[in-house]
Amino acid sequence: MSLFGRRERREIAELNAYVDRLRTQRDKALKDAARWKGVAERASEMFTDTSLVNDRLTDANLAVARRLTRALKACARYRAALNKTATEWMAECQAHALRADRLQRQLDDSLGLNTAPVVLGATGQDRREQKMRYDK
Incomplete structure (x- = not known):
């Protein structure tokens, strides 16, 4: 004989199933909590690694920026020196050209190349009649 009736046994079975x-x-x-804990730990490690890499990259970027700034300043100084040298060179070239022109005029004067007959003779070939087939 059982201590429990049919109804009690059914309720016990339902409770056991529950x-x-x-x-x-x-x-x-x-299981889910353990899995998500592992995921969270990996994410934390990745974040820490990423943070370290970011810090190193920031330091490297700052170093590159400093080097670029120094290089730009050096280039500006070099460009200013080149501009000064080019200006001086152009002034010297102009002075030499003026001197050469003056000397050429003096030479022409001393050799008599500035006289009217010489100047008129400069176009003499254009006024000459063609006498041969290879002439103008």
Whole structure:
């Protein structure tokens, strides 16, 4: 003879089934929690590594920026020196050209190349009649 009736046995069976479902849910929740804990730990490690890399890159970028600034200043100084030298060179070239023109005029004067007959003779070839087939 049983201590429980049919109804009590059915309720006990339902309660046991309910307890089994709760245990299954608990086990699944524990597995999920462990999995998400691992994911969170990996994400934290990745964030830390990324932060370290970012710090190193920031330092490297600052060093490059400093080097570029120094290089730009050196280029500006070099460009200013080149401009000064080019200006001086152009002034010297102009002075030499003026001197050469003056000397050429003096030479032409001393050799008599600036006289009217010489100037008129400069176009003499254009006024000459063609006498040969290879002439103009």
